[in-house]
Amino acid sequence: MRNWLRPALAGVAFAMLGVGAFLGLSWAPPDREMGDVQRIMYAHVPAVWMALLAVTLNFVSSIAYLFKNTWKMDALAEASAEVGVLFGAVGVSLGAIWARPTWGVWWTWDPRLTTAAIMLVSYAGYLALRRFVEDPERRAVWSAVVAIISYVDVPIIWYSVKWWKSLHQVQSSEKTVDPQMVFALRWNAFALLGFLIFFIWSRYRIALREREREVALPDVLPSGQAGRVETSGAVR
Amino acid sequence: MTSAWLLVLAQQASDVSSRVGSGRIQGGWEYVWVSYAITWGALILYTIFLWRRRPEATTGQPE
Numbered sequence: 477m478r479n480w481l482r483p484a485l486a487g488v489a490f491a492m493l494g495v496g497a498f499l500g501l502s503w504a505p506p507d508r509e510m511g512d513v514q515r516i517m518y519a520h521v522p523a524v525w526m527a528l529l530a531v532t533l534n535f536v537s538s539i540a541y542l543f544k545n546t547w548k549m550d551a552l553a554e555a556s557a558e559v560g561v562l563f564g565a566v567g568v569s570l571g572a573i574w575a576r577p578t579w580g581v582w583w584t585w586d587p588r589l590t591t592a593a594i595m596l597v598s599y600a601g602y603l604a605l606r607r608f609v610e611d612p613e614r615r616a617v618w619s620a621v622v623a624i625i626s627y628v629d630v631p632i633i634w635y636s637v638k639w640w641k642s643l644h645q646v647q648s649s650e651k652t653v654d655p656q657m658v659f660a661l662r663w664n665a666f667a668l669l670g671f672l673i674f675f676i677w678s679r680y681r682i683a684l685r686e687r688e689r690e691v692a693l694p695d696v697l698p699s700g701q702a703g704r705v706e707t708s709g710a711v712r
Numbered sequence: 713m714t715s716a717w718l719l720v721l722a723q724q725a726s727d728v729s730s731r732v733g734s735g736r737i738q739g740g741w742e743y744v745w746v747s748y749a750i751t752w753g754a755l756i757l758y759t760i761f762l763w764r765r766r767p768e769a770t771t772g773q774p775e
Contacts, residue, residue: 486759493755497748513740519751566754570747577740671755678762685767 489670524567530560555679
């Protein structure tokens with residue numbers, strides 16, 4: 477892959493984020509009820525969307541690892557989980573900040589907030605598990621299983637505002653939101669999508685290099701994996 | 713009397729209209745700035761973290 481592509485992607489993402497900040501902070505109109513405080517939406521909602529996308533990728537790559545048994549899928553699962561926790565932490569933090577002036581509290585055990593917190597804790601546990609298990613093969617299998625179990629929470633997060641009475645508002649649609657708000661939200665979402673791709677791509681390379689180093693050491697070579705590791709230590 | 717009363721109502725309606733126009737919750741910009749600062753800070757710090765750990769930078773380092 478061309479070396480300039482990732483830095484270029486990061487540059488485009490930062491530029492789009494700058495424009496997105498202008499759109500969200502100045503160009504979009506204030507909300508009829510929440511006034512200017514509603515401008516937090518342009519950072520909060522895309523961050524949560526990216527977290528959900530990242531953990532979905534983690535889920536898919538974990539299943540793919542269990543079927544295909546390749547280190548690339550394990551590395552992708554690790555990368556997407558870490559990036560998902562980052563975006564999830566930002567999204568939940570911003571939600572708490574937004575809750576203070578609108579609901580009067582920083583936190584409440586509302587279904588949407590509770591399920592989002594469960595997601596953060598489960599994927600933080602997933603990352604902790606990966607650090608504690610030294611054998612790469614066991615680590616990959618165990619973490620893939622934990623990833624699949626953790627993902628059960630994700631559809632519950634999405635539908636929690638519809639299934640239960642929630643303080644959190646339901647998903648907005650184009651019919652209920654001002655077009656300027658929709659445009660600013662979409663722009664910021666694409667900016668964060670650029671960051672999501674850049675982060676997962678970069679983190680994947682780091683994780684794959686770590687796997688290469690691990691499987692190159694004979695004492696931690698996974699059983700039955702020897703045929704997949706070339707003499708140079710390259711990972712398939 | 714009636715015209716004065718109507719004038720008061722009209723004034724109140726105008727006040728309400730102007731308040732709704734900029735939202736019922738007034739101010740709160742400090743929450744907005746902190747939110748954007750957290751977002752930008754997280755993105756910049758994680759970019760730096762990834763840059764420092766990139767494979768090219770760690771090649772040749774002891775295990």
